[in-house]
Amino acid sequence: MDTVKKSIVKSLDGLELGLLPYLSYLLQDLWEIGASPDIIIDIIKKHAILKKESRILDLGCGKGAVLIKLVKEFGCQAYGIDALPEFIEEAKNYAKKNKVLQKCKFEVGDIRRVADHLQGYNLVILGSIGPVFGDVKSTLLKVQTCINDDGYIILDDGYLFDSSTLNSPVYFKETEILD
Numbered sequence: 001m002d003t004v005k006k007s008i009v010k011s012l013d014g015l016e017l018g019l020l021p022y023l024s025y026l027l028q029d030l031w032e033i034g035a036s037p038d039i040i041i042d043i044i045k046k047h048a049i050l051k052k053e054s055r056i057l058d059l060g061c062g063k064g065a066v067l068i069k070l071v072k073e074f075g076c077q078a079y080g081i082d083a084l085p086e087f088i089e090e091a092k093n094y095a096k097k098n099k100v101l102q103k104c105k106f107e108v109g110d111i112r113r114v115a116d117h118l119q120g121y122n123l124v125i126l127g128s129i130g131p132v133f134g135d136v137k138s139t140l141l142k143v144q145t146c147i148n149d150d151g152y153i154i155l156d157d158g159y160l161f162d163s164s165t166l167n168s169p170v171y172f173k174e175t176e177i178l179d
């Protein structure tokens with residue numbers, strides 16, 4: 001298993017551990033640092049995934065852009081976890097600014113260690129976190145225990161075309177993902 005530092009850097013497409021102390025500075029102007037909240041909102045509306053009383057869990061929530069926008073749109077309760085304390089601090093500030101702090105809980109944690117203890121969610125978001133839990137199958141198996149029987153997982157990530165010759169530690173080929 002990668003160290004948590006390596007897991008963070010890898011999830012942000014970095015290869016050098018030395019980048020870690022600078023990540024928050026480098027990304028200071030961005031709130032959305034991964035998945036697109038608008039696309040996720042559209043998917044949720046299209047499939048009528050959430051009700052007002054639903055509970056959402058965002059694993060590797062970054063600065064909370066997805067979660068906060070979902071709470072604003074659907075009024076649910078939300079829990080976001082990220083390993084980088086600076087991102088969690090920012091997520092709390094954005095929640096306050098957007099007046100949804102009472103519906104959102106943000107905590108620092110290593111999602112590989114805490115996911116086993118979480119259950120009862122209607123929706124789990126994995127927004128551009130890459131292979132933090134391993135390949136897609138291991139990821140879905142790990143996270144399925146967090147959701148209710150009729151719950152959903154939204155996994156948003158990039159992939160390589162099958163014809164790509166790139167050898168990436170982060171991205172899988174399209175067919176591997178769909179399989």
Ligand SMILES: C[S@@+](CC[C@H](N)C(=O)[O-])C[C@H]1O[C@@H](n2cnc3c(N)ncnc32)[C@H](O)[C@@H]1O
Pocket residue numbers: 004007008009011012031032033034035036059060061062063064065066081082083084087109110111112126127128129132
């Ligand atoms: C590309 S960002 C995406 C953030 C957010 N999901 C979004 O879409 O805006 C990947 C996030 O995963 C977090 N991360 C990586 N490994 C982690 C781990 N083991 N535990 C918790 N968070 C982790 C990083 O700190 C980073 O914030």
